[in-house]
Amino acid sequence: MDSDVQIQFLIVGAGPSGLTLASFLGQNGLEGLVISKESGTANTPRAHSFNPFAFECLRDLGIQYEALQLSVRGRAFQAMRWVRSMIGEEYWKVLGWAEHPSCMGYASSLTPCEYAEFPQSEMEPLILRYASQHGFDVRFSTELVSVQELGDAHAGYICTIRDNISQSTFRVRAQYLFGADGARSQVARLHDFKYISNPSGGKACNIQFRADMTSHMNEERHASLHWIMKPDRTSFFGLVGHLRVVHPWNRWVLVAFGPSGSDPFEGMTPQSPELIDCLRDMLGDESVDIEILHMDHWTVRASVAETYSIDDTNVFLLGDAAHRHPPAFGLGSNTCVQDAYNLGWKVAYVSKGLAGRQLLETYSKERQPVGEMLVREADYGFQAHQNIWQSVGMYAATPEEGAKQLAKLSEASDEGAMYREKIRDAMELIEIELHSWGAAYNQWYDSTAVYLADEEHGRPELNGNPLLEAQVTTYPGSRLPHAWLDIPIRRKRFSTHDLAGKGAFCLLTGIGGEAWKQAAKNIRSSTGIPLHAYGIGFGLDYSDVNRDWQGNRGVEDSGCVLIRPDRFVAWRSKNIVPDCQGKLTQVLNSILSRNQS
Structure with missing residues (x-):
C-alpha cells in the first residue's frame, strides 16, 4: 500500500x-x-x-x-403523448411546463432560465x-x-x-x-x-439506439416523452415504454417496463435480433435502419435517507x-x-x-x-402512469383481451365509461406532474441558516396547490425572486440572480438605503465574509424599469434583502434601522453560527 x-x-x-x-x-x-x-x-x-x-x-x-x-430546446419538447407507435395513432397528449397556456407566465416571471x-x-x-x-x-x-x-x-x-x-x-x-x-x-x-423506503416499483431497461426518423417528425409529434401503448402486441406482450429523443431525429432512448414489474429485456444483449424488430414496431416504421448503442438494466426505487x-x-x-x-x-x-x-x-x-x-x-x-x-x-406520479397502462389494456392476460379493453374506451357502455373516467383521473395527476412549477420552485428552507426573528408573521399561506402554484416572496428561506434589471444608460439587462451567488452573500436595497451598503462594505473588510451590496431604483446601481423587483421585494425603499450564496433569502429588514452595521453583523453571525464553535 x-x-x-x-x-x-x-x-x-x-x-x-x-x-x-x-x-x-x-x-x-x-x-x-x-x-x-x-x-x-x-x-x-x-x-x-x-x-x-x-x-x-x-x-x-x-x-x-x-x-x-x-440541450434539445423548445416548448414543444415539454409535452407528453400516448400513442400506438411513434408515428401511429395518438391517444392523448399533455402540454408541459412552459407550453401549456396556464403555465406560460411562469416561464418568464419566475426565472431567467428555461x-x-x-x-x-x-x-x-x-x-x-x-x-x-x-x-x-x-x-x-x-x-x-x-x-x-x-x-x-x-x-x-x-x-x-x-x-x-x-x-x-x-x-x-x-x-x-x-x-x-x-x-x-x-x-x-x-x-x-x-432510509425511509417504499416497495420497489419493479425493474426496467433503457436502450439507446440510432434510427433516422427525420421524415416522420412533424411538429405535432414533438414531445419530451412518447408513451407507446399497444395492448395487442404479440411479441414482448405487455411491454410498456416511452421513447425520447437524444439528438433530433436520429438518436433515441427507449425506457421499457415489462409485465408485473419485470425487465422486458432481461438476459438479452444489444446483439439480440428480436430487439431490432421490437424497436421498429414501437417506432412504427418497419424499414428504418436501427443500431443499438447501449443497454442499461435498472430497478425502480423509492427511498430517502x-x-x-x-x-x-x-x-x-x-x-x-x-x-x-x-x-x-x-x-x-x-x-x-x-x-x-x-x-x-x-x-x-x-x-x-x-x-x-x-x-x-x-x-x-x-x-x-x-x-x-x-x-x-414521484411515487404518486408513477402510480398515475400505471393506471393509464392498466386502463388501456396493457395489463390484460392476452393480446386479444388487450385489444378488447382498448376498444372499450370508445364504447357507449358502463365499462367503457369506467375506463374513460379512470384515464381522466390519471391524466389530471399527470397534468400536475407536467405543470409542476410549484414542486420545482417551492423549496422553502427552515433552519438556523435563515433569520426569522424580525418577521412579524409566519410564512404567508399559499393559495392553491403547492405542486402547481409558485410562491414568489422574499420571506426568509424562499428563493430570491427573479426580476430583470437594467444598468442605467448602458441598457444592459441583468437578472437579480446575476447579482447574487458566486460564493458570496448579496444585499439588495433601494433609495434611502445607502447606510446598508456602507455597513456591508465595512463588514466585508473587517470579517472577510464575501458580501456584495447593490442599490436598485432610480439613479442607483440598477434600474427596476419593469417594476418587478418593487412588486416582489417585500420591503420599503430604505429596507434591504440579504441573499445567501445559493440565492435563497437569508433575512430582510422592512426599513432602515439606527445601527445598520450592528444589525447586519448580528444577522450574519446568527446565520453563519459565528458565535458557536
Whole structure:
C-alpha cells in the first residue's frame, strides 16, 4: 500500500451531484479529489429533463449557455403523448411546463432560465471540465473500500482506495467525506445511514439506439416523452415504454417496463435480433435502419435517507445516495445539482473559518424535506402512469383481451365509461406532474441558516396547490425572486440572480438605503465574509424599469434583502434601522453560527 495522500475534501461519485459539488467547492477556491468506480462519465443519456432552477445553478458557474448548446430546446419538447407507435395513432397528449397556456407566465416571471432536455451524458463532461479546472482532480475506475475515523470526527478520515485498473490500493486522509455515489452508496453503507423506503416499483431497461426518423417528425409529434401503448402486441406482450429523443431525429432512448414489474429485456444483449424488430414496431416504421448503442438494466426505487449527514461529523450524502425515486416529475438530476448548491457554500464557509460548524447541520435540515417530497410525489406520479397502462389494456392476460379493453374506451357502455373516467383521473395527476412549477420552485428552507426573528408573521399561506402554484416572496428561506434589471444608460439587462451567488452573500436595497451598503462594505473588510451590496431604483446601481423587483421585494425603499450564496433569502429588514452595521453583523453571525464553535 502506498503512503497516504492528504486532502481536505474527498467526493465519492462523479455523477451530477458529485461533480457539481466539486464545482461549487472549486468556485470557492477549494481543492480536493473526486473518485468514481465507473470508467468514465455517463455513456447513456439517463436523466434528461433539466428545469430552470437547476440551470440557475449552472448559470452561477458561468456554464449555462454551454449547457443549452448541448440541450434539445423548445416548448414543444415539454409535452407528453400516448400513442400506438411513434408515428401511429395518438391517444392523448399533455402540454408541459412552459407550453401549456396556464403555465406560460411562469416561464418568464419566475426565472431567467428555461426548461430543456439536457441529458446526463452531455451534462457530466461539461461539469467535469469545470471541476477539474477549478482545483479538483477526478479519478475514474477508482473505488472506496473502507473508512476509518481519525480520533474525533472533526479530525478527519483515513479512506482506503482501490485503483481498479492496477488493482493497487492507497490511502487518502481527508477532512470531509461526501457520498455522491448513487443508489448503492458505499459511503452510506459504511456509515449505516437509514432510509425511509417504499416497495420497489419493479425493474426496467433503457436502450439507446440510432434510427433516422427525420421524415416522420412533424411538429405535432414533438414531445419530451412518447408513451407507446399497444395492448395487442404479440411479441414482448405487455411491454410498456416511452421513447425520447437524444439528438433530433436520429438518436433515441427507449425506457421499457415489462409485465408485473419485470425487465422486458432481461438476459438479452444489444446483439439480440428480436430487439431490432421490437424497436421498429414501437417506432412504427418497419424499414428504418436501427443500431443499438447501449443497454442499461435498472430497478425502480423509492427511498430517502432519514438524514443527509451524521451529527457532529464531516460525512454527507447527496444526490441519488440520499434520495432514489421513480422517474415521474423529472426532478432527479435537478435535485442532485441543487443538493450540491446548498451544501457547497456551507462547507466552504466553515472550512475557511467564516462560519461555525453548526452551519453544516442546516444542509440536512433544508434538503432532506425536499428529497422526501420528491420521492413521495414521484411515487404518486408513477402510480398515475400505471393506471393509464392498466386502463388501456396493457395489463390484460392476452393480446386479444388487450385489444378488447382498448376498444372499450370508445364504447357507449358502463365499462367503457369506467375506463374513460379512470384515464381522466390519471391524466389530471399527470397534468400536475407536467405543470409542476410549484414542486420545482417551492423549496422553502427552515433552519438556523435563515433569520426569522424580525418577521412579524409566519410564512404567508399559499393559495392553491403547492405542486402547481409558485410562491414568489422574499420571506426568509424562499428563493430570491427573479426580476430583470437594467444598468442605467448602458441598457444592459441583468437578472437579480446575476447579482447574487458566486460564493458570496448579496444585499439588495433601494433609495434611502445607502447606510446598508456602507455597513456591508465595512463588514466585508473587517470579517472577510464575501458580501456584495447593490442599490436598485432610480439613479442607483440598477434600474427596476419593469417594476418587478418593487412588486416582489417585500420591503420599503430604505429596507434591504440579504441573499445567501445559493440565492435563497437569508433575512430582510422592512426599513432602515439606527445601527445598520450592528444589525447586519448580528444577522450574519446568527446565520453563519459565528458565535458557536
